[in-house]
Amino acid sequence: MPGQRIYIKGNEALAYGALESGLNAYFAYPITPSSEIPETLARELGNKKYPQYKCFIQSASELEAINMVIGGASIGNLVMTATSGPGFSLKQEGLSYSACMELPFLIADICRAGPGLGNLGPEQSDYFQATKGGGHGNYRIFVLAPNSVQEMASFPKLGFDLAFKYRNPVLILGDAYTGQLKEDVEFPTLQKPNYDVSSWAVGDSTGRKPHILNSLELDYQKHYENMGRIFEKYKRAEENEVLYEEYLTEDAETVIVAFGIVSRIAKAVVNSLRKKGIPIGLFRPITLWPFPTVPLGKLASEGKRFLDIELNAGQMIEDVRLAVGTGTKVDFLGRWGGILPTEREIERKIQRVEVVAA
Amino acid sequence: MSQQSVFKIKAGKIKSLTENPTHYCAGCEHGTLTKLIAATLDELDLREKTIMIDSVGCSVLAYNYLNCDHIVAAHGRAPAVAAGVKRLRPELNVFTIQGDGDALSIGLLETIYAAKRGTPITIFVVNNGIYGMTGGQMAPTTLPGQITTTTPYGRDPASTGTEFDASGLISQIDGAAYVRRASLVVNEIPGPRGKVYTIKNLLDAKKAVKNAFKVQALGGFALVEFLSTCSVNWKMPILEAKRYVNEQVIKRFPLGVYRDTYGVEKA
Numbered sequence: 155m156p157g158q159r160i161y162i163k164g165n166e167a168l169a170y171g172a173l174e175s176g177l178n179a180y181f182a183y184p185i186t187p188s189s190e191i192p193e194t195l196a197r198e199l200g201n202k203k204y205p206q207y208k209c210f211i212q213s214a215s216e217l218e219a220i221n222m223v224i225g226g227a228s229i230g231n232l233v234m235t236a237t238s239g240p241g242f243s244l245k246q247e248g249l250s251y252s253a254c255m256e257l258p259f260l261i262a263d264i265c266r267a268g269p270g271l272g273n274l275g276p277e278q279s280d281y282f283q284a285t286k287g288g289g290h291g292n293y294r295i296f297v298l299a300p301n302s303v304q305e306m307a308s309f310p311k312l313g314f315d316l317a318f319k320y321r322n323p324v325l326i327l328g329d330a331y332t333g334q335l336k337e338d339v340e341f342p343t344l345q346k347p348n349y350d351v352s353s354w355a356v357g358d359s360t361g362r363k364p365h366i367l368n369s370l371e372l373d374y375q376k377h378y379e380n381m382g383r384i385f386e387k388y389k390r391a392e393e394n395e396v397l398y399e400e401y402l403t404e405d406a407e408t409v410i411v412a413f414g415i416v417s418r419i420a421k422a423v424v425n426s427l428r429k430k431g432i433p434i435g436l437f438r439p440i441t442l443w444p445f446p447t448v449p450l451g452k453l454a455s456e457g458k459r460f461l462d463i464e465l466n467a468g469q470m471i472e473d474v475r476l477a478v479g480t481g482t483k484v485d486f487l488g489r490w491g492g493i494l495p496t497e498r499e500i501e502r503k504i505q506r507v508e509v510v511a512a
Numbered sequence: 513m514s515q516q517s518v519f520k521i522k523a524g525k526i527k528s529l530t531e532n533p534t535h536y537c538a539g540c541e542h543g544t545l546t547k548l549i550a551a552t553l554d555e556l557d558l559r560e561k562t563i564m565i566d567s568v569g570c571s572v573l574a575y576n577y578l579n580c581d582h583i584v585a586a587h588g589r590a591p592a593v594a595a596g597v598k599r600l601r602p603e604l605n606v607f608t609i610q611g612d613g614d615a616l617s618i619g620l621l622e623t624i625y626a627a628k629r630g631t632p633i634t635i636f637v638v639n640n641g642i643y644g645m646t647g648g649q650m651a652p653t654t655l656p657g658q659i660t661t662t663t664p665y666g667r668d669p670a671s672t673g674t675e676f677d678a679s680g681l682i683s684q685i686d687g688a689a690y691v692r693r694a695s696l697v698v699n700e701i702p703g704p705r706g707k708v709y710t711i712k713n714l715l716d717a718k719k720a721v722k723n724a725f726k727v728q729a730l731g732g733f734a735l736v737e738f739l740s741t742c743s744v745n746w747k748m749p750i751l752e753a754k755r756y757v758n759e760q761v762i763k764r765f766p767l768g769v770y771r772d773t774y775g776v777e778k779a
Contacts (some may be wrong), residue, residue: 221589224595356581360560368584
């Protein structure tokens with residue numbers, strides 16, 4: 155497949171991206187709008203192109219799936235699961251344990267409208283749950299936010315690299331749109347993965363002391379120290395792993411902040427308003443955790459105004475406000491329930507902001 | 513009694529046991545099971561190839577006692593974690609020790625589906641009729657009328673149902689290859705100068721452990737349920753608790769081989 159251009163859905167691209175990255179096993183529980191991921195990976199089991207891909211199991215529950223992932227990650231294999239909102243809530247237990255046990259694996263949340271069953275349309279309303287540690291206890295997981303089918307294809311490799319570098323779960327946070335959208339993609343030729351797991355993974359313990367993967371520590375002081383070491387790791391990630399895209403921000407007076415599918419609409423708005431001479435730019439966080447606080451703060455220090463656009467009632471805006479500080483105006487445009495803002499709506503909102511500012 | 517002769521271990525320590533003292537309460541059979549498993553791992557030369565999935569409950573600290581690799585699972589999820597390991601590394605020996613609450617209440621789905629899929633793992637369930645680690649609440653295996661901290665007037669089947677027959681249920685599942693109920697409780701028998709204790713139950717339990725690992729090596733799912741006491745939370749003296757199992761509990765939970773697809777019991 156590398157070298158070819160193919161026309162596929164975002165969910166299928168994510169599945170093939172994982173296979174191309176060296177996926178060993180997938181543990182599935184179906185939920186709309188993510189089900190093409192397990193469907194693709196069920197089909198590809200046994201494909202000689204992916205000899206390392208050995209196992210696909212459809213579990214009896216979301217909990218069973220994430221705990222099978224925990225088993226597979228514990229032996230240092232490249233394993234993955236995917237879900238959508240309601241299932242992502244159920245996965246939080248496993249993510250909390252995994253963060254403490256420092257297990258590397260990939261999980262995708264193809265976010266739909268919530269809360270509860272909501273509907274099957276796109277939302278970004280799992281932002282809080284994804285970025286703040288949705289389960290119990292102090293922890294973080296990496297959150298990557300693709301905005302195209304191409305990124306759905308290429309982020310699994312990025313995700314596995316981060317997961318094994320930091321021994322931490324990595325989430326790909328898509329939405330019903332990035333999952334269901336069909337676009338042209340190209341898969342790069344990737345090296346065989348070669349992550350060193352020998353110091354911690356369980357397996358054949360001949361000639362070494364037992365490895366114990368555990369989140370329990372009854373001694374308060376030891377737990378304080380263990381978690382302190384993990385928090386240091388999070389700090390290193392915040393310093394080194396931030397990804398974002400800036401588009402025409404240099405001379406912009408107003409900067410739209412948007413991630414995922416919304417950033418695509420926002421970019422079209424920037425292009426169309428630039429033609430009318432309005433100095434506007436786009437800032438797109440690619441890693442939602444670690445959040446690009448520093449570069450966003452730098453734009454604020456240059457005196458720019460911000461318009462935050464999300465498919466929810468305002469979640470990332472809290473991180474944007476923290477980044478830009480209280481002296482900077484951050485406007486908000488939110489759509490939820492499966493509805494996307496149109497370019498025209500965004501343009502009208504920006505022109506109002508411009509008028510108020512003038 | 514000489515443990516060496518009972519477990520057929522040559523002089524010297526059991527390699528699969530660490531030297532840590534256990535945290536188990538006096539009279540508890542968890543330590544007995546740990547030792548039976550360790551001795552069996554030595555006998556089958558499986559220690560280095562074994563991954564234990566520790567569950568939540570009194571068994572959670574087993575990683576301090578069994579000298580092999582461990583993954584400590586969330587409450588009820590040990591069979592799913594075990595499946596994740598075993599499906600990718602079928603040459604490893606993967607087993608869990610779970611309490612009745614872990615395996616039959618919060619983790620019942622995981623237990624049933626591990627059996628249904630014929631996952632080649634071994635599950636040891638300690639049935640002591642109570643939630644021990646949380647301080648003595650009703651378990652799925654609590655007998656009708658039994659007093660616990662959440663059934664202070666005795667378990668009332670009208671609202672809580674009756675005790676859960678794990679071996680009976682799992683043996684109905686076609687994917688299960690070996691299901692046996694054993695007891696870790698010693699028996700009193702009359703001797704020439706008063707009562708003596710027989711360890712027949714422990715020998716049977718040891719055999720069940722060994723067969724369960726053998727079944728895994730043959731590619732089958734095995735579950736062994738062990739009757740056990742919890743004198744602390746039953747609020748009974750140790751010997752009285754053991755008598756209660758041998759005289760009362762055993763009537764509701766008969767010992768025996770419930771399923772043996774490969775015929776390992778006869779071998």
